[in-house]
Amino acid sequence: MIKETRIVLKNIGKINPESIDDYIAAGGYKGLRKALSMDPLSIIDEMTEAGLRGRGGAGFSTGMKKKFTSQGCLECPQRYVVVNADEGEPGTFKDRVIMEQDPHLYIEGTIIAGYSIQATKGFIYIRAEYYASIDKTRKAIKAAYEKGFLGSNILGSGFDFDLEIKLGAGSYLCGEELTMLESLEGKRGNPRIKPPFPAEKGVFGMPTLVNNVETLANVPHIVLNGKDWYRQFGTERSPGTKVFTISGQVRLPGHYEIGLGVTLRQLIDDLAGGMLPGKTFKAALLGGAAGTFVDASMLDEKMTYDNLREKGATLGSGAVIVLAEGDSVYDVLLNCLRFFRHESCGKCVPCRVGTSLLVRETENLKNVAAGKALLDRMVRESEIMAATSLCPLGQSPILPLESAARYFESELVSG
Amino acid sequence: MSTQNILEKHAPERHNILMILHDLQDHHPQNYLTEEALEATARYLKLTKASVYGVAGYYTMFSLKPRGRHIIRVCVSAVCELKKSESVIAHLESTLGIKTGQTTPCGLFTLELSECIGQCHEAPSMMIGQAVYNNLDAERIREVIESIRNQG
Ligand SMILES: Cc1cc2nc3c(=O)[nH]c(=O)nc-3n(C[C@H](O)[C@H](O)[C@H](O)COP(=O)(O)O)c2cc1C
Numbered sequence: 001m002i003k004e005t006r007i008v009l010k011n012i013g014k015i016n017p018e019s020i021d022d023y024i025a026a027g028g029y030k031g032l033r034k035a036l037s038m039d040p041l042s043i044i045d046e047m048t049e050a051g052l053r054g055r056g057g058a059g060f061s062t063g064m065k066k067k068f069t070s071q072g073c074l075e076c077p078q079r080y081v082v083v084n085a086d087e088g089e090p091g092t093f094k095d096r097v098i099m100e101q102d103p104h105l106y107i108e109g110t111i112i113a114g115y116s117i118q119a120t121k122g123f124i125y126i127r128a129e130y131y132a133s134i135d136k137t138r139k140a141i142k143a144a145y146e147k148g149f150l151g152s153n154i155l156g157s158g159f160d161f162d163l164e165i166k167l168g169a170g171s172y173l174c175g176e177e178l179t180m181l182e183s184l185e186g187k188r189g190n191p192r193i194k195p196p197f198p199a200e201k202g203v204f205g206m207p208t209l210v211n212n213v214e215t216l217a218n219v220p221h222i223v224l225n226g227k228d229w230y231r232q233f234g235t236e237r238s239p240g241t242k243v244f245t246i247s248g249q250v251r252l253p254g255h256y257e258i259g260l261g262v263t264l265r266q267l268i269d270d271l272a273g274g275m276l277p278g279k280t281f282k283a284a285l286l287g288g289a290a291g292t293f294v295d296a297s298m299l300d301e302k303m304t305y306d307n308l309r310e311k312g313a314t315l316g317s318g319a320v321i322v323l324a325e326g327d328s329v330y331d332v333l334l335n336c337l338r339f340f341r342h343e344s345c346g347k348c349v350p351c352r353v354g355t356s357l358l359v360r361e362t363e364n365l366k367n368v369a370a371g372k373a374l375l376d377r378m379v380r381e382s383e384i385m386a387a388t389s390l391c392p393l394g395q396s397p398i399l400p401l402e403s404a405a406r407y408f409e410s411e412l413v414s415g
Numbered sequence: 416m417s418t419q420n421i422l423e424k425h426a427p428e429r430h431n432i433l434m435i436l437h438d439l440q441d442h443h444p445q446n447y448l449t450e451e452a453l454e455a456t457a458r459y460l461k462l463t464k465a466s467v468y469g470v471a472g473y474y475t476m477f478s479l480k481p482r483g484r485h486i487i488r489v490c491v492s493a494v495c496e497l498k499k500s501e502s503v504i505a506h507l508e509s510t511l512g513i514k515t516g517q518t519t520p521c522g523l524f525t526l527e528l529s530e531c532i533g534q535c536h537e538a539p540s541m542m543i544g545q546a547v548y549n550n551l552d553a554e555r556i557r558e559v560i561e562s563i564r565n566q567g
């Protein structure tokens with residue numbers, strides 16, 4: 001029987017999120033104090049060696065990203081940090097929990113990240129539907145200014161950093177980092193072409209570090225306790241803990257933090273209380289709509305970035321949507337494909353046409369005799385979309401589609 | 416608050432446009448962006464009308480048509496669908512006497528759909544204005560709608 005290991009969720013339910021004094025009494029802003037006494041480069045090295053990987057879904061090394069950003073466009077007068085708080089992947093609500101219940105933690109992480117790349121300004125891009133997150137973050141920023149953790153000459157260090165909230169307006173695509181930069185500049189959420197990467201040319205053309213809320217919430221702990229401490233959690237290549245959000249047919253759906261390398265079975269049985277009475281596990285959708293289905297054969301695989309990738313699955317945002325016998329994988333797949341059709345910005349043909357086509361074909365799957373041939377064609381079409389679309393949204397439908405076809409072909413084609 | 420007063424809460428810079436549009440929409444009793452509001456925004460930010468309309472039209476949370484005082488957003492993403500968001504919609508439609516996308520004749524409610532609102536652990540879920548309602552069933556839906564109706 002495993003138990004949770006809480007690092008970023010350590011204060012959840014234990015402190016009043018509207019009280020900065022509570023946060024400080026729980027050890028808050030000590031990481032910032034320590035960071036400000038360190039050489040910025042050594043903070044970046046610490047992150048790299050701790051092995052922290054982006055918790056927004058892609059799992060890229062946080063230290064490397066910081067390094068690139070700190071070295072990007074040296075003649076640029078300004079650097080920015082952008083906090084990705086646009087959480088919109090279906091099944092995911094981990095950032096909301098942090099923002100609503102311990103907002104100072106990720107704000108502290110953001111200030112440290114800003115110092116490490118020598119940025120002087122940060123934006124928190126929060127989806128506008130997250131009213132409680134916005135409210136708690138707004139109050140926390142105000143309190144942090146009053147205590148001198150934000151503003152000019154922070155804690156007498158000579159470092160200046162301002163932080164501002166920006167709201168989204170209902171676009172999932174704006175969670176994609178380059179699209180987010182467009183939206184931050186006040187434009188329609190059409191993606192940018194990479195390269196240049198944000199580290200070189202981000203918001204307002206300046207080098208920009210884009211990090212997820214949960215990623216940043218790890219930063220104060222790593223600065224304070226060091227890389228060796230951090231590496232005791234998780235695995236060699238996926239160190240640390242991850243917040244999983246488990247939903248669907250389990251007894252105790254919710255948010256759970258545990259070292260990477262946990263198995264799906266442990267998540268469901270030990271943390272989420274097992275399946276609902278009378279229900280048997282059938283499938284899980286890992287990582288939300290831009291995620292992959294797995295069946296019972298994957299229950300004992302280690303949930304790490306690399307192991308899941310090798311097995312054709314994703315960890316993604318940490319969403320785990322659990323389906324039981326009797327639930328329809330077909331319906332969930334169709335729901336995901338409709339989601340992409342709805343969220344496609346329509347700028348490039350393969351995705352605009354492809355997302356609509358896949359929905360129509362899926363709706364048809366059950367009516368045609370040659371279901372298998374149609375399903376194969378859909379997988380090929382999604383491959384073409386992945387190869388030719390402008391941005392990662394068009395590269396996403398293949399994930400749930402191909403994995404559903406792999407594990408549940410007979411259900412998908414047999415009506 | 417007048418349109419001008421709302422505009423002046425924000426610096427006249429393009430990157431504030433979403434904040435401005437939210438603010439204007441939230442202050443309108445019918446929860447939408449009027450032509451006058453969009454034109455004033457264009458003047459304030461020194462942008463063309465077309466580019467302001469372009470931004471307002473892109474984002475699903477903005478409406479260019481009048482809506483009810485309370486916007487109901489029912490989540491129809493994967494987990495909520497699994498937990499029967501369909502019947503949530505059906506109950507709302509029959510309680511309110513309107514179809515999805517419509518506004519009640521009294522002008523109190525508009526019924527809309529939404530993608531995941533991050534409440535999946537207590538699905539099915541919806542928002543009404545800024546408030547979140549989870550674990551919805553027929554009973555709970557009736558209660559919630561009634562209590563808002565009584566407040567007017
Ligand atoms: C369509 C799309 C939506 C995304 N939505 C989010 C999101 O809501 N939150 C997030 O942190 N990352 C999201 N991402 C990933 C970001 O592009 C980016 O990888 C992340 O912000 C990097 O931060 P990290 O390195 O700390 O994970 C999304 C990506 C795509 C393609």
Ligand code: SF4
Nearest residue numbers: 346347348351391394
């Ligand atoms: S892939 Fe889709 S979302 Fe991305 S730019 Fe093309 S149409 Fe827009």
Ligand code: FES
Nearest residue numbers: 490495531534535
């Ligand atoms: S799927 Fe409905 S709240 Fe997440």
